[in-house]
Amino acid sequence: MQFRSSDIDTMDTHRRAAFVNSLSGFKSANLVGTANAQGHTNVAIMSSAVHLGSTPPLLALVIRPGEEARHTLNNILDTGCYSLNHVTPDIIEQAHQTAARYPADVSEFAATGLTPVWVEEFGAPMVAEAGIKLGLCLREHQVLAINGTHLIIGEVVLADVPSAWILEEGAVDLSLANSVALSGLDTYWQARALKRMAYAKPDVPPRALTGSDRPEKHAP
């Protein structure tokens, strides 16, 4: 079925949100940990992390105004730091529950049963129960004129990843890390690796790597 702009525009608000949120495909499922200047903690589920570059290591987050994430946004802007923590199957319920509109004086850590953990020389709490844990420093903030969403660009200054999860060429194996994916607004997925592909070259047919292969270069 072909949905055109007029079909999407005339959908009921909740239906349109569910539909459009599922169109981009699978997304990351991260818990964003912050604290305010007084050390009061906050944690919020987000699926909008996107890789911007590796030198320096930069990730962007899209945060919509007026949503449950407003305390997170304020804390990031106030303190300049935040953590990104991969959701695993064991904490899906708690992670999703952080999206509830708790009052500002309630920490979602306490409300959902997740455990804040502080790492030396980093000013935001991480989530003890999560898999991969990242610490980021705010590098750029802008409000996108087109719809008022906030673009938060941060540099990864800390990555807590057991070495057993790191593959020979440097990538983290997300199945060993037990990371889950998110789709739409509410569905959590476990992933099974289908293929790791060799670096693509114009004059060489595509080739899936086996466990013993080591890619020469990176792509895409």
Add this chain to the structure above:
Amino acid sequence: MQFRSSDIDTMDTHRRAAFVNSLSGFKSANLVGTANAQGHTNVAIMSSAVHLGSTPPLLALVIRPGEEARHTLNNILDTGCYSLNHVTPDIIEQAHQTAARYPADVSEFAATGLTPVWVEEFGAPMVAEAGIKLGLCLREHQVLAINGTHLIIGEVVLADVPSAWILEEGAVDLSLANSVALSGLDTYWQARALKRMAYAKPDVPPRALTGSDRPEKHAP
């Protein structure tokens, strides 16, 4: 193991790219279809699509300068339109191969065996073999000062999704669509749904929905 900025900075370039690209978690796997003003087609694998909002339906793409995607970027800026097509397990090899540095006069459609398909009143080719197929119009373009990457914001003006893939509340079921996920630079994954969660409320414990449940509202 804790990696600090100095550990990441001193990694070999390819190792750092593999490591940092895997940190955000699972990503979407989309083929971006474009044409230049003369109708010469191009298709490129991208994993940087991110949801910006549903009213209007906006997605952003991050495109790095100087990479294989430069023809795609030029075509989007020239024509103002592009398609986003979900990769499925059957076309992983072809999809990944589009990342090879083909000369500008070679269409990755022809080179990889993917089939361009034109939809009425839309100026960019879609990928016939893909699952979900979207048509987007460019709404905003900016170069991010921090590292020179291009942020491309587009409005979904066309969504080709069989109605059998759409759940009662409006979301597309990505397992019915057979969409795959991508991690890092080269690994493609199939996903299995673990849980769909009810809308989170502060005074209600988190609850996984069963097939017959219908969520009242949307989150996160």
